[in-house]
Amino acid sequence: xxxxxxxxxxxxxxxxxxxxxxxxxxxxxxxxxxxxxxxxxxxxxxxxxxxxxxxxxxxxxxxxxxxxxxxxxxxxxxxxxxxxxxxxxxxxxxxxxxxxxxxxxxxxxxxxxxxxxxxxxxxxxxxxxxxxxxxxxxxxxxxxxxxxxxxxxxxxxxxxxxxxxxxxxxxxxxxxxxxxxxxxxxxxxxxxxxxxxxxxxxxxxxxxxxxxxxxxxxxxxxxxxxxxxxxxxxxxxxxxxxxxxxxxxxxxxxxxxxxxxxxxxxxxxxxxxx
Amino acid sequence: xxxxxxxxxxxxxxxxxxxxxxxxxxxxxxxxxxxxxxxxxxxxxxxxxxxxxxxxxxxxxxxxxxxxxxxxxxxxxxxxxxxxxxxxxxxxxxxxxxxxxxxxxxxxxxxxxxxxxxxxxxxxxxxxxxxxxxxxxxxxxxxxxxxxxxxxxxxxxxxxxxxxxxxxxxxxxxxxxxxxxxxxxxxxxxxxxxxxxxxxxxxxxxxxxxxxxxxxxxxxxxxxxxxxxxxxxxxxxxxxxxxxxxxxxxxxxxxxxxxxxxxxxx
Numbered sequence: 001x002x003x004x005x006x007x008x009x010x011x012x013x014x015x016x017x018x019x020x021x022x023x024x025x026x027x028x029x030x031x032x033x034x035x036x037x038x039x040x041x042x043x044x045x046x047x048x049x050x051x052x053x054x055x056x057x058x059x060x061x062x063x064x065x066x067x068x069x070x071x072x073x074x075x076x077x078x079x080x081x082x083x084x085x086x087x088x089x090x091x092x093x094x095x096x097x098x099x100x101x102x103x104x105x106x107x108x109x110x111x112x113x114x115x116x117x118x119x120x121x122x123x124x125x126x127x128x129x130x131x132x133x134x135x136x137x138x139x140x141x142x143x144x145x146x147x148x149x150x151x152x153x154x155x156x157x158x159x160x161x162x163x164x165x166x167x168x169x170x171x172x173x174x175x176x177x178x179x180x181x182x183x184x185x186x187x188x189x190x191x192x193x194x195x196x197x198x199x200x201x202x203x204x205x206x207x208x209x210x211x212x213x214x215x216x217x218x219x220x221x222x223x224x225x226x227x228x229x230x231x232x233x234x235x236x237x238x239x240x241x242x243x244x245x246x247x248x249x250x251x252x253x254x255x256x257x258x259x260x261x262x263x264x265x266x267x268x269x270x271x272x273x274x
Numbered sequence: 275x276x277x278x279x280x281x282x283x284x285x286x287x288x289x290x291x292x293x294x295x296x297x298x299x300x301x302x303x304x305x306x307x308x309x310x311x312x313x314x315x316x317x318x319x320x321x322x323x324x325x326x327x328x329x330x331x332x333x334x335x336x337x338x339x340x341x342x343x344x345x346x347x348x349x350x351x352x353x354x355x356x357x358x359x360x361x362x363x364x365x366x367x368x369x370x371x372x373x374x375x376x377x378x379x380x381x382x383x384x385x386x387x388x389x390x391x392x393x394x395x396x397x398x399x400x401x402x403x404x405x406x407x408x409x410x411x412x413x414x415x416x417x418x419x420x421x422x423x424x425x426x427x428x429x430x431x432x433x434x435x436x437x438x439x440x441x442x443x444x445x446x447x448x449x450x451x452x453x454x455x456x457x458x459x460x461x462x463x464x465x466x467x468x469x470x471x472x473x474x475x476x477x478x479x480x481x482x483x484x485x486x487x488x489x490x491x492x493x494x495x496x497x498x499x500x501x502x503x504x505x506x507x508x509x510x511x512x513x514x515x516x517x518x519x520x521x522x523x524x525x526x527x528x529x530x531x532x533x534x535x536x537x538x539x540x
Binding site: 027028029030031032035050104107108109110111112114115116117118119120121122123124125126127129130131202205206209210213214221224225227228233236237239240243244247248250251 | 375510
């Protein structure tokens with residue numbers, strides 16, 4: 001029989017608690033540690049200057065980002081990112097709800113939105129630059145102009161997919177428009193909205209970096225591009241690492257928020273599955 | 275109240291409204307610079323932009339750049355998909371590997387691929403390879419994650435049945451794992467195609483290798499607003515085309531699947 005099935009059988013067999021704890025630590029940490037060690041060994045042997053060893057990068061990370069640079073470059077970037085994402089959510093959900101609830105409006109705008117969504121978001125950076133100049137507002141607008149689409153389109157779909165029986169029940173019980181929105185339509189659309197927000201987050205992060213690489217004299221994206229142009233290799237790697245950490249942090253934070261917002265939904269799904 | 279219109283009429287109404295929406299957008303765009311709300315230097319007239327668009331369409335240099343962009347896109351997407359399917363299948367099928375790689379994947383996946391642009395430039399200079407690094411990195415994860423989910427989704431009963439019928443490993447792969455994974459794979463592929471296009475153009479804008487992205491950046495720095503807007507429209511049309519083509523492929527490849535799944539209340 002296959003090795004695959006044999007493996008399952010051995011893990012299922014009883015084990016001591018100690019080895020189980022060791023396994024639960026070893027699994028998540030084993031491979032990253034191994035890779036770091038291999039990287040370190042390769043980096044010390046290779047002649048390529050572009051791959052410094054992990055310790056040098058860690059050192060550069062500490063020197064570059066911990067200190068005033070954090071306040072000058074990282075925080076403003078993150079603030080713009082947060083502002084852009086927040087504006088996208090508000091705009092996307094509000095407009096999406098209206099469009100999703102109005103039949104003719106949806107049909108009117110569908111092809112247009114389909115086209116606007118298909119524009120690769122970074123292409124909008126030069127356009128927004130042209131319209132607004134190189135300002136902080138421009139960077140936030142760039143983020144919104146890319147991140148709003150997944151939220152908007154998912155909200156429209158979600159609102160449209162509200163259970164019709166529930167909708168009619170709410171109508172016949174004369175639940176007010178506002179209450180219907182608050183207690184029926186938005187919760188019904190929330191799984192789709194959250195899926196949209198997840199997509200929007202990664203788009204927003206990309207746009208934050210590129211808009212700064214393109215037109216800025218501060219910010220995370222600018223710094224990384226600056227290090228590269230000046231051959232500050234370890235510093236550049238530390239910037240990539242920091243961006244990675246920001247990405248991971250966003251993913252984790254979003255996961256927590258999503259679990260909280262959609263607790264009822266996951267509950268229902270679990271009940272249905274069982 | 276509306277009388278129930280036939281399906282045909284409804285589709286017609288839909289198409290008409292859609293055309294009205296698009297036309298309205300164009301008219302609005304034309305009106306903004308005409309009324310002087312925004313200087314035409316920054317927001318050129320639609321008529322100028324469309325004229326530029328048609329001018330580009332008969333220009334061979336434009337098509338060469340478009341071809342360059344789409345070549346990067348195609349190479350990147352192919353390499354990423356092949357790699358993701360191979361690695362994803364192995365990792366998805368072996369529980370040990372799946373557990374061991376979990377943290378690595380969760381850390382590497384959210385790294386915005388554009389963060390790697392400086393590294394790619396250092397390694398390859400202003401060349402297509404630098405763009406390919408970015409494209410492949412970004413689209414790899416889209417497919418990889420879907421393949422892992424798909425491979426893990428194999429029905430337990432079906433797997434046990436296959437085992438008791440003594441299917442070889444290869445037979446299991448082609449009759450069991452592949453059909454289960456295919457819908458996931460197609461979703462991943464569609465997402466990856468869109469992402470690859472975005473990054474192909476982004477890379478050209480930032481790195482400066484030949485293609486539409488560099489043309490956009492050049493027309494921006496030259497202050498050629500009409501040219502810039504025309505190119506943005508082109509990229510939008512490209513994105514739309516990629517979406518439509520891949521949705522079509524998805525529907526074709528999974529036609530058997532839809533017919534099976536159609537009865538399940540999902």
